[in-house]
Amino acid sequence: MEELKQSWKSDEELEELARIRRNRTITSGFVQSVGFLKMPIEENGRRVTKDVEVAIFDLRSGVRAYCPVHEFSEREYRSLSGFVTTQQEFIIDELDLENRIAIVSVKKADQMKHDQFWSQLQYEEQKGILSENTYEGVISGFNPETERIFVRINGVDCFMLKYDWDHGRVRDIASQIDRGSRVDVKVERIDLERKLVQVSRKATFDDPFDELEKLKSMDVIGGKISAVHPIHGIFVKLANGLEVKGSKPRNLEEPLVDDIVSCRIQAIDKDNRRCKVVITGYPQGKKKRKDMGAFLFETNAR
Incomplete structure (x- = not known):
């Protein structure tokens, strides 16, 4: 079990963390490690200390922050270990002055971005400019049966059809999908009732x-x-x-x-x-076809 280290070492670092928390600013950091720690958490309205899985963030200049598993995502993960070295956005949810630790929430930051993104999409659809902006998303998954690509943008899960990946012929789309990689897309359409967002990669570059x-x-x-x-x-x-x-x-x-x-x-x-x-x-010359029969003949001759 990893040791719980203090998040800040100076008053200046604490003041900066307090400013970020007060303004509900979404900030980012890298997941340095994942482990089980004894942490004070809210449970059924009471403050208790429990062993929980925690993502430990490295912010900058040695400042640490801790994200309990239940504040990492709406989704349930077997383990957070797969997120080590990834960059995540979060808000500072709490500053525990007694233990000098900063507790952050990726989930709450996702919800904030989710709400802002939906408001922006609705506005753009009303103005008729839905497909004008380019957004950076992260490839979050792929369905081999439907060949749909899933892209997460600002906390919203969007989908992309195979034919929106590239202008040209797309043969083996599964080999081109790299989960966790970043991709630029444009929004093709939204379905407010079903909360669906269809995006396109090919719309971001010239035909x-x-x-x-x-x-x-x-x-x-x-x-x-x-x-x-x-x-x-x-x-x-x-x-x-x-x-x-x-x-x-x-x-x-x-x-x-x-x-x-x-x-x-x-x-x-x-x-x-x-x-x-x-x-x-053939400007570079014609490739020679391998003569498998000759190869077998040479092998047998030896």
Whole structure:
């Protein structure tokens, strides 16, 4: 069981903590460690000291703060150990002057941000500017069955459809989702009755199909073979990240995945998100297909 150390060492540090608490300022710090501590907590209206799991925050200049598990989140976690080294926002909930410890609440900060965010979204919807602002969210989960991505913004759990992740073709979305990573999104729509917020990552950057219109006049553009399918054919990934359908003239060798190719844009259908290119050559040379039969022959000869 980790020792409960004092949060502040000087009057200046205490005054700063008191100012933050008085103004209900949301501040942040890193979870330095997690452990079980004897802490004074409120239980059924009474002050008791109990062994509870606590996230220990490092604020700055050696100032410590303690967040009991029941003040960390509305959700129940088996353990808070997975949050070590993560940065969290919180409010200072209490200053225990007798024991010289600062008790903080991530949960109350989330509720404050939640209420402010919803008020802002309602205002923006009424003004018709809902999709104008960009927000930073944290990827909180992924449902492999529905392929929905869950993003937490200012204490609000939002969702994103697979096709709102990127402008291009999204094959294996699960491999691109990294829980805990930060992502910029825009709000697509809100449902006040069901408290749902749909967001989009791709709305935060330019549509690469707009760039294709400019490239159409070019004689040659670069790409990389991303797939060669016996039924669906050749797919080329362009420099702007779009994966498009490819074809080749008869005189060119069949491409292999990861071949660098030169192309010419043949057709663009922005409405249906389709583009076709014709492969014109292999500027870095053609990759050699491995001859597995020759390899087996060499092995047997030894």
